[in-house]
Amino acid sequence: MLAALNRGADLVSVGRVFIANPDLVERLEHDWPLAIPEESSFYGGGAAGYTDYPASRHLIAK
Numbered sequence: 001m002l003a004a005l006n007r008g009a010d011l012v013s014v015g016r017v018f019i020a021n022p023d024l025v026e027r028l029e030h031d032w033p034l035a036i037p038e039e040s041s042f043y044g045g046g047a048a049g050y051t052d053y054p055a056s057r058h059l060i061a062k
């Protein structure tokens with residue numbers, strides 16, 4: 001993402017990684033590790049695999 005911005009991109013879109021990282025912006029800002037999306041839970045129709053990924057432990061510890 002930063003590489004794209006550094007090459008002059010005006011906008012970088014993010015899909016799957018945002019599902020697994022509800023606090024993606026904070027993780028990128030602080031260089032915290034990213035969770036890996038579980039693709040087998042995509043398109044299930046419920047919360048599982050969509051809105052049940054935890055925030056980074058760094059935020060939970062606040």
Ligand SMILES: Cc1cc2nc3c(=O)[nH]c(=O)nc-3n(C[C@H](O)[C@H](O)[C@H](O)COP(=O)(O)O)c2cc1C
Binds near residue numbers: 014015016017042
């Ligand atoms: C589970 C899942 C649900 C998605 N739902 C939508 C949606 O409702 N509307 C939409 O425009 N794109 C949707 N997308 C597509 C994403 O916005 C994005 O285009 C795609 O994931 C590719 O970007 P990525 O490589 O960063 O994941 C969905 C993708 C996934 C994996």
